[in-house]
Amino acid sequence: MTTQTVPEPEEIPVAKLTxxxxIQAIDEDGCDHGEAEVLHVEAYQGSAVILYRPRGLSDPRASFFDNATQTVPVLSAERLxxxxxxxxxxxxxxxxxxFADFLEQHPALPVTNIRMQASLNPHGDVWNSGAEGVAEVRRLAGLFDGKVMQDNEHITATREVGATEYVIVAWHKAGRPAEPVVEDERCETCGESMREIQSGRLGHIPGEACAPVDDLGFGYSREQDDPTPVSPARGGPVQTGGVVDGGQLVDETPVGHYEVRGWKGDGPGECGVECACGEATFDGFDSLAEASAQLAFHIEAATxxxxxxxxxxESRGPLAGTTPVVTYFSFGYGQIDRDSGRELVGRYVTVVAPTYDGCREAMFASRYENRWSFDYLAGRPSTTEVVSRWxxxxxxxxxxxxxxxxxxxxKAAAELLVVEPVSEAR
Known part of the structure:
Protein backbone atom coordinates (compact mmCIF):
# COMPACT_ATOMS: atom_id res chain seq x y z
CA MET A 1 0.00 0.00 0.00
CA THR A 2 1.35 3.42 -0.95
CA THR A 3 0.95 6.48 1.25
CA GLN A 4 -0.06 9.71 -0.44
CA THR A 5 2.41 12.49 0.35
CA VAL A 6 1.73 16.21 0.39
CA PRO A 7 4.36 18.07 -1.69
CA GLU A 8 6.53 20.47 0.24
CA PRO A 9 5.76 24.14 -0.48
CA GLU A 10 8.10 25.88 -2.90
CA GLU A 11 10.74 28.05 -1.32
CA ILE A 12 12.14 31.21 -2.89
CA PRO A 13 14.72 33.77 -1.73
CA VAL A 14 13.45 36.66 0.40
CA ALA A 15 14.77 39.26 -2.06
CA LYS A 16 12.61 37.81 -4.87
CA LEU A 17 9.32 38.04 -2.99
CA THR A 18 6.77 40.42 -4.50
CA ILE A 23 4.11 32.87 2.35
CA GLN A 24 4.58 30.85 5.49
CA ALA A 25 5.99 33.74 7.52
CA ILE A 26 9.06 32.21 9.18
CA ASP A 27 11.62 34.79 10.30
CA GLU A 28 15.37 34.24 10.30
CA ASP A 29 15.23 33.04 13.91
CA GLY A 30 12.89 30.23 12.89
CA CYS A 31 9.74 31.70 14.51
CA ASP A 32 6.62 30.78 12.51
CA HIS A 33 4.08 33.62 12.31
CA GLY A 34 1.64 31.64 10.18
CA GLU A 35 0.34 32.27 6.69
CA ALA A 36 0.78 35.87 5.59
CA GLU A 37 0.47 38.17 2.58
CA VAL A 38 3.58 40.07 1.53
CA LEU A 39 3.00 43.84 1.48
CA HIS A 40 6.50 45.08 0.70
CA VAL A 41 10.09 43.85 0.38
CA GLU A 42 13.11 46.10 0.75
CA ALA A 43 16.55 44.63 -0.05
CA TYR A 44 19.76 46.50 0.74
CA GLN A 45 23.42 45.42 0.64
CA GLY A 46 22.66 41.74 0.92
CA SER A 47 20.01 42.02 3.64
CA ALA A 48 16.22 42.39 3.38
CA VAL A 49 13.14 43.47 5.30
CA ILE A 50 9.71 41.93 4.64
CA LEU A 51 6.52 43.77 5.55
CA TYR A 52 3.62 41.30 5.72
CA ARG A 53 0.12 40.84 7.16
CA PRO A 54 -0.60 37.52 8.88
CA ARG A 55 -3.89 35.87 8.02
CA GLY A 56 -6.73 37.06 10.25
CA LEU A 57 -4.86 40.12 11.53
CA SER A 58 -5.33 43.71 10.44
CA ASP A 59 -1.96 45.10 11.56
CA PRO A 60 1.14 44.36 9.44
CA ARG A 61 4.38 42.97 10.80
CA ALA A 62 8.00 43.11 9.67
CA SER A 63 10.87 40.62 9.66
CA PHE A 64 14.54 41.43 9.05
CA PHE A 65 16.89 39.03 7.27
CA ASP A 66 20.66 39.51 7.30
CA ASN A 67 20.89 37.33 4.23
CA ALA A 68 18.52 38.30 1.40
CA THR A 69 19.13 34.94 -0.26
CA GLN A 70 17.56 33.06 2.64
CA THR A 71 14.46 31.22 1.40
CA VAL A 72 10.91 31.21 2.76
CA PRO A 73 8.05 28.79 1.91
CA VAL A 74 5.49 30.04 -0.63
CA LEU A 75 1.96 28.66 -0.25
CA SER A 76 0.68 26.10 -2.74
CA ALA A 77 -2.32 26.98 -4.92
CA GLU A 78 -4.66 25.03 -2.63
CA ARG A 79 -3.37 26.62 0.57
CA LEU A 80 -3.32 30.02 -1.14
CA PHE A 99 -20.17 49.10 11.17
CA ALA A 100 -21.45 48.37 14.69
CA ASP A 101 -18.94 50.90 16.06
CA PHE A 102 -20.15 53.43 13.49
CA LEU A 103 -23.77 53.01 14.60
CA GLU A 104 -22.75 53.33 18.23
CA GLN A 105 -20.91 56.58 17.46
CA HIS A 106 -23.94 58.04 15.64
CA PRO A 107 -26.92 57.66 18.01
CA ALA A 108 -29.14 59.79 15.76
CA LEU A 109 -29.15 57.11 13.05
CA PRO A 110 -32.05 54.59 13.09
CA VAL A 111 -31.12 50.96 13.75
CA THR A 112 -34.51 49.29 13.28
CA ASN A 113 -34.96 46.59 10.65
CA ILE A 114 -31.25 45.93 10.09
CA ARG A 115 -30.72 43.06 7.68
CA MET A 116 -27.40 41.50 6.67
CA GLN A 117 -27.60 39.72 3.32
CA ALA A 118 -25.09 37.24 1.95
CA SER A 119 -25.24 36.22 -1.71
CA LEU A 120 -23.81 33.05 -3.19
CA ASN A 121 -22.51 35.20 -6.05
CA PRO A 122 -19.74 37.75 -5.36
CA HIS A 123 -21.78 40.47 -7.10
CA GLY A 124 -25.04 39.63 -5.37
CA ASP A 125 -27.10 40.62 -8.39
CA VAL A 126 -26.64 37.81 -10.89
CA TRP A 127 -30.08 36.53 -11.78
CA ASN A 128 -29.79 32.79 -12.27
CA SER A 129 -27.74 30.66 -9.89
CA GLY A 130 -29.76 27.62 -10.96
CA ALA A 131 -30.48 24.44 -9.07
CA GLU A 132 -26.99 24.51 -7.54
CA GLY A 133 -27.82 27.77 -5.79
CA VAL A 134 -31.03 26.30 -4.40
CA ALA A 135 -29.20 23.24 -3.09
CA GLU A 136 -26.38 25.31 -1.56
CA VAL A 137 -28.76 27.61 0.34
CA ARG A 138 -30.56 24.57 1.75
CA ARG A 139 -27.21 23.05 2.78
CA LEU A 140 -26.05 26.24 4.50
CA ALA A 141 -29.42 26.63 6.23
CA GLY A 142 -28.84 23.27 7.86
CA LEU A 143 -25.56 24.52 9.33
CA PHE A 144 -27.12 27.40 11.26
CA ASP A 145 -30.74 26.26 11.61
CA GLY A 146 -31.95 28.86 9.12
CA LYS A 147 -35.56 29.25 8.08
CA VAL A 148 -35.83 28.44 4.36
CA MET A 149 -38.32 30.25 2.12
CA GLN A 150 -38.49 29.63 -1.61
CA ASP A 151 -40.55 31.01 -4.46
CA ASN A 152 -40.34 31.00 -8.25
CA GLU A 153 -37.51 33.55 -8.31
CA HIS A 154 -35.27 33.10 -5.28
CA ILE A 155 -34.57 31.08 -2.16
CA THR A 156 -33.51 32.48 1.21
CA ALA A 157 -32.26 31.06 4.49
CA THR A 158 -32.83 33.41 7.42
CA ARG A 159 -31.61 33.42 11.01
CA GLU A 160 -32.65 36.08 13.50
CA VAL A 161 -29.97 37.30 15.89
CA GLY A 162 -31.88 39.47 18.32
CA ALA A 163 -33.50 42.21 16.22
CA THR A 164 -31.09 41.62 13.32
CA GLU A 165 -31.58 39.20 10.45
CA TYR A 166 -28.87 37.26 8.66
CA VAL A 167 -30.06 36.18 5.22
CA ILE A 168 -28.44 34.00 2.55
CA VAL A 169 -30.06 34.40 -0.86
CA ALA A 170 -29.78 32.78 -4.28
CA TRP A 171 -31.76 33.93 -7.31
CA HIS A 172 -32.73 31.04 -9.54
CA LYS A 173 -35.60 31.81 -11.91
CA ALA A 174 -35.83 28.99 -14.44
CA GLY A 175 -33.01 27.35 -12.55
CA ARG A 176 -34.72 24.47 -10.79
CA PRO A 177 -33.65 20.99 -11.83
CA ALA A 178 -35.69 19.45 -14.61
CA GLU A 179 -37.80 16.41 -13.93
CA PRO A 180 -36.03 13.16 -14.80
CA VAL A 181 -36.98 11.80 -18.19
CA VAL A 182 -38.89 8.55 -17.76
CA GLU A 183 -39.84 6.29 -20.65
CA ASP A 184 -43.63 6.47 -20.82
CA GLU A 185 -46.16 3.82 -21.75
CA ARG A 186 -48.47 4.44 -24.71
CA CYS A 187 -52.17 3.70 -24.90
CA GLU A 188 -52.85 0.75 -27.24
CA THR A 189 -56.03 2.42 -28.53
CA CYS A 190 -54.92 5.96 -29.36
CA GLY A 191 -51.16 5.82 -28.94
CA GLU A 192 -51.11 8.78 -26.55
CA SER A 193 -48.92 8.98 -23.45
CA MET A 194 -50.46 7.10 -20.52
CA ARG A 195 -49.02 9.78 -18.19
CA GLU A 196 -50.91 12.46 -20.15
CA ILE A 197 -54.08 10.38 -20.11
CA GLN A 198 -53.87 9.77 -16.36
CA SER A 199 -53.27 13.47 -15.66
CA GLY A 200 -56.57 14.28 -17.37
CA ARG A 201 -54.98 16.60 -19.90
CA LEU A 202 -56.34 14.82 -22.97
CA GLY A 203 -59.95 14.79 -21.84
CA HIS A 204 -59.94 11.08 -21.07
CA ILE A 205 -61.21 9.67 -17.83
CA PRO A 206 -58.29 10.19 -15.41
CA GLY A 207 -56.63 6.89 -14.53
CA GLU A 208 -58.19 5.00 -17.42
CA ALA A 209 -57.30 4.33 -21.04
CA CYS A 210 -59.29 6.06 -23.77
CA ALA A 211 -62.28 4.80 -25.69
CA PRO A 212 -61.96 4.08 -29.44
CA VAL A 213 -62.62 7.08 -31.69
CA ASP A 214 -66.08 6.83 -33.29
CA ASP A 215 -66.75 6.83 -37.05
CA LEU A 216 -67.64 10.53 -37.10
CA GLY A 217 -64.24 11.52 -35.76
CA PHE A 218 -65.44 12.75 -32.37
CA GLY A 219 -64.04 11.35 -29.15
CA TYR A 220 -65.77 11.93 -25.83
CA SER A 221 -64.97 11.36 -22.20
CA ARG A 222 -67.68 10.19 -19.83
CA GLU A 223 -67.79 9.65 -16.12
CA GLN A 224 -70.68 7.29 -15.25
CA ASP A 225 -72.51 8.38 -18.45
CA ASP A 226 -72.47 12.00 -17.30
CA PRO A 227 -72.41 14.02 -20.57
CA THR A 228 -70.38 16.83 -18.96
CA PRO A 229 -66.93 17.06 -20.61
CA VAL A 230 -64.13 16.17 -18.23
CA SER A 231 -62.02 19.05 -16.95
CA PRO A 232 -58.37 18.67 -17.99
CA ALA A 233 -57.19 19.44 -14.45
CA ARG A 234 -58.30 20.64 -11.06
CA GLY A 235 -59.85 24.06 -11.22
CA GLY A 236 -59.37 24.35 -15.00
CA PRO A 237 -61.90 25.12 -17.71
CA VAL A 238 -63.75 22.31 -19.49
CA GLN A 239 -62.03 20.92 -22.55
CA THR A 240 -63.44 21.43 -26.00
CA GLY A 241 -62.46 19.66 -29.19
CA GLY A 242 -62.70 19.66 -32.98
CA VAL A 243 -62.17 17.26 -35.87
CA VAL A 244 -58.86 17.08 -37.71
CA ASP A 245 -57.50 14.72 -40.33
CA GLY A 246 -57.29 11.21 -39.00
CA GLY A 247 -60.18 11.66 -36.60
CA GLN A 248 -58.11 12.93 -33.67
CA LEU A 249 -59.73 15.07 -31.00
CA VAL A 250 -57.85 18.36 -30.69
CA ASP A 251 -57.74 20.36 -27.47
CA GLU A 252 -58.99 23.85 -28.29
CA THR A 253 -59.20 25.00 -24.69
CA PRO A 254 -57.86 28.59 -24.37
CA VAL A 255 -54.53 28.76 -22.57
CA GLY A 256 -55.21 29.61 -18.95
CA HIS A 257 -53.64 29.62 -15.53
CA TYR A 258 -54.57 26.71 -13.28
CA GLU A 259 -52.85 23.72 -11.74
CA VAL A 260 -52.48 21.17 -14.49
CA ARG A 261 -50.54 18.59 -12.49
CA GLY A 262 -48.57 18.02 -9.31
CA TRP A 263 -46.05 15.51 -8.03
CA LYS A 264 -44.73 14.36 -4.69
CA GLY A 265 -41.51 12.47 -4.00
CA ASP A 266 -40.30 10.50 -1.01
CA GLY A 267 -37.82 13.08 0.31
CA PRO A 268 -37.51 16.81 0.96
CA GLY A 269 -37.46 19.10 -2.06
CA GLU A 270 -39.27 16.57 -4.28
CA CYS A 271 -42.72 18.18 -4.50
CA GLY A 272 -43.96 20.49 -7.22
CA VAL A 273 -46.81 21.68 -9.39
CA GLU A 274 -47.15 23.00 -12.94
CA CYS A 275 -49.37 25.74 -14.36
CA ALA A 276 -51.39 25.10 -17.51
CA CYS A 277 -49.77 28.14 -19.16
CA GLY A 278 -46.59 26.08 -19.57
CA GLU A 279 -44.41 28.94 -18.32
CA ALA A 280 -44.47 28.27 -14.57
CA THR A 281 -43.28 25.14 -12.83
CA PHE A 282 -42.79 25.19 -9.05
CA ASP A 283 -40.46 22.35 -8.19
CA GLY A 284 -38.08 21.58 -5.32
CA PHE A 285 -40.49 22.10 -2.42
CA ASP A 286 -40.87 19.98 0.69
CA SER A 287 -44.66 19.73 0.40
CA LEU A 288 -47.37 20.14 -2.22
CA ALA A 289 -48.92 22.84 -0.03
CA GLU A 290 -45.80 25.01 -0.38
CA ALA A 291 -45.66 24.53 -4.14
CA SER A 292 -49.40 25.17 -4.55
CA ALA A 293 -49.14 28.35 -2.50
CA GLN A 294 -46.54 29.70 -4.94
CA LEU A 295 -48.69 28.63 -7.88
CA ALA A 296 -51.59 30.55 -6.34
CA PHE A 297 -49.42 33.70 -6.27
CA HIS A 298 -48.45 33.09 -9.90
CA ILE A 299 -52.06 32.65 -10.99
CA GLU A 300 -53.16 35.75 -9.09
CA ALA A 301 -50.39 37.84 -10.67
CA ALA A 302 -50.77 36.36 -14.16
CA THR A 303 -54.50 37.11 -14.27
CA GLU A 314 -52.30 47.60 -3.09
CA SER A 315 -48.84 48.29 -1.68
CA ARG A 316 -48.36 50.82 -4.50
CA GLY A 317 -50.57 53.24 -2.59
CA PRO A 318 -52.03 55.94 -4.87
CA LEU A 319 -50.83 54.04 -7.96
CA ALA A 320 -52.69 50.82 -7.02
CA GLY A 321 -54.81 49.44 -9.84
CA THR A 322 -53.28 51.73 -12.46
CA THR A 323 -51.45 50.73 -15.62
CA PRO A 324 -48.89 50.89 -17.03
CA VAL A 325 -46.60 49.98 -14.12
CA VAL A 326 -43.50 52.00 -13.19
CA THR A 327 -40.51 50.22 -11.63
CA TYR A 328 -37.12 51.57 -10.55
CA PHE A 329 -33.91 49.51 -10.91
CA SER A 330 -30.89 50.23 -8.70
CA PHE A 331 -27.18 49.44 -8.99
CA GLY A 332 -24.40 48.45 -6.63
CA TYR A 333 -20.75 49.30 -6.18
CA GLY A 334 -18.59 48.43 -9.16
CA GLN A 335 -21.45 48.48 -11.68
CA ILE A 336 -20.69 50.76 -14.61
CA ASP A 337 -22.58 52.12 -17.60
CA ARG A 338 -20.60 50.51 -20.41
CA ASP A 339 -21.56 53.25 -22.87
CA SER A 340 -20.51 56.25 -20.78
CA GLY A 341 -18.11 54.62 -18.30
CA ARG A 342 -20.03 56.28 -15.44
CA GLU A 343 -20.31 54.49 -12.12
CA LEU A 344 -23.95 53.62 -11.45
CA VAL A 345 -23.99 53.39 -7.67
CA GLY A 346 -26.45 55.99 -6.35
CA ARG A 347 -28.32 55.99 -9.66
CA TYR A 348 -31.41 54.19 -10.97
CA VAL A 349 -33.18 53.39 -14.23
CA THR A 350 -36.92 54.01 -14.50
CA VAL A 351 -38.86 51.47 -16.60
CA VAL A 352 -42.52 51.72 -17.55
CA ALA A 353 -44.41 48.75 -19.04
CA PRO A 354 -47.96 47.36 -19.09
CA THR A 355 -47.10 44.91 -16.26
CA TYR A 356 -44.49 44.43 -13.54
CA ASP A 357 -42.96 41.44 -15.38
CA GLY A 358 -42.90 43.61 -18.49
CA CYS A 359 -40.71 46.09 -16.61
CA ARG A 360 -38.25 43.37 -15.65
CA GLU A 361 -38.21 41.91 -19.16
CA ALA A 362 -37.52 45.36 -20.61
CA MET A 363 -34.64 45.86 -18.18
CA PHE A 364 -33.13 42.47 -19.03
CA ALA A 365 -33.49 43.28 -22.74
CA SER A 366 -31.77 46.65 -22.29
CA ARG A 367 -28.03 47.33 -22.44
CA TYR A 368 -27.90 46.75 -18.66
CA GLU A 369 -29.00 43.10 -19.09
CA ASN A 370 -28.62 41.49 -15.63
CA ARG A 371 -26.13 44.06 -14.35
CA TRP A 372 -28.37 45.69 -11.75
CA SER A 373 -29.11 45.05 -8.10
CA PHE A 374 -32.74 45.47 -7.00
CA ASP A 375 -36.07 46.67 -8.35
CA TYR A 376 -38.58 48.91 -6.56
CA LEU A 377 -42.27 49.32 -7.43
CA ALA A 378 -43.22 52.97 -7.75
CA GLY A 379 -45.82 54.13 -5.23
CA ARG A 380 -44.64 52.12 -2.25
CA PRO A 381 -43.63 54.28 0.74
CA SER A 382 -40.41 52.28 1.10
CA THR A 383 -39.64 52.94 -2.58
CA THR A 384 -40.22 56.66 -2.17
CA GLU A 385 -37.91 56.76 0.85
CA VAL A 386 -35.07 54.93 -0.89
CA VAL A 387 -35.27 56.11 -4.50
CA SER A 388 -35.62 59.79 -3.52
CA ARG A 389 -31.99 59.71 -2.36
CA TRP A 390 -30.68 58.68 -5.77
CA LYS A 411 -45.52 61.79 -14.16
CA ALA A 412 -47.70 60.28 -11.42
CA ALA A 413 -44.80 58.20 -10.12
CA ALA A 414 -42.36 61.13 -10.20
CA GLU A 415 -44.72 63.30 -8.17
CA LEU A 416 -44.43 60.83 -5.29
CA LEU A 417 -40.65 61.14 -5.09
CA VAL A 418 -39.16 63.68 -2.70
CA VAL A 419 -36.52 65.30 -4.86
CA GLU A 420 -33.57 66.61 -2.89
CA PRO A 421 -30.15 67.83 -4.04
CA VAL A 422 -27.93 64.79 -4.49
CA SER A 423 -24.16 64.79 -4.92
CA GLU A 424 -23.15 63.79 -8.44
CA ALA A 425 -21.98 60.16 -8.65
CA ARG A 426 -18.62 59.67 -10.22
Missing amino acids: RGTW AEAKAAAERAERIADIRA SPTGLTKAAD TEHEVIVAPGTDPARAEAAL
Missing part, protein backbone atom coordinates in the same frame (compact mmCIF):
# COMPACT_ATOMS: atom_id res chain seq x y z
CA ARG A 19 3.73 42.23 -3.15
CA GLY A 20 0.67 39.98 -2.95
CA THR A 21 2.65 36.74 -2.56
CA TRP A 22 1.41 34.49 0.24
CA ALA A 81 -7.02 29.70 -1.98
CA GLU A 82 -7.82 28.71 1.61
CA ALA A 83 -5.71 31.55 3.00
CA LYS A 84 -7.32 34.15 0.75
CA ALA A 85 -10.83 32.93 1.61
CA ALA A 86 -10.04 33.04 5.33
CA ALA A 87 -8.53 36.51 5.01
CA GLU A 88 -11.57 37.82 3.10
CA ARG A 89 -13.87 36.32 5.70
CA ALA A 90 -11.91 37.94 8.54
CA GLU A 91 -12.03 41.25 6.67
CA ARG A 92 -15.83 41.04 6.25
CA ILE A 93 -16.28 40.25 9.94
CA ALA A 94 -14.01 43.18 10.84
CA ASP A 95 -16.13 45.40 8.58
CA ILE A 96 -19.28 44.31 10.42
CA ARG A 97 -17.67 45.17 13.76
CA ALA A 98 -16.61 48.54 12.34
CA SER A 304 -54.08 40.65 -12.94
CA PRO A 305 -53.91 43.60 -15.38
CA THR A 306 -50.76 44.81 -13.61
CA GLY A 307 -49.07 41.42 -13.31
CA LEU A 308 -49.11 41.81 -9.52
CA THR A 309 -50.90 40.02 -6.73
CA LYS A 310 -53.64 41.99 -5.01
CA ALA A 311 -51.44 42.62 -1.96
CA ALA A 312 -48.48 43.75 -4.09
CA ASP A 313 -50.69 46.03 -6.16
CA THR A 391 -30.33 60.23 -9.24
CA GLU A 392 -32.30 59.05 -12.22
CA HIS A 393 -29.95 57.72 -14.91
CA GLU A 394 -32.30 56.75 -17.72
CA VAL A 395 -35.98 56.16 -18.57
CA ILE A 396 -36.98 53.08 -20.59
CA VAL A 397 -40.45 52.71 -22.11
CA ALA A 398 -41.09 49.04 -22.84
CA PRO A 399 -42.26 48.06 -26.34
CA GLY A 400 -46.02 47.82 -26.60
CA THR A 401 -46.63 50.55 -24.00
CA ASP A 402 -49.01 53.32 -25.05
CA PRO A 403 -46.87 56.51 -25.18
CA ALA A 404 -49.54 58.79 -23.71
CA ARG A 405 -50.33 56.43 -20.85
CA ALA A 406 -46.62 55.85 -20.24
CA GLU A 407 -46.05 59.61 -19.92
CA ALA A 408 -48.96 59.94 -17.48
CA ALA A 409 -47.73 56.99 -15.39
CA LEU A 410 -44.19 58.38 -15.23
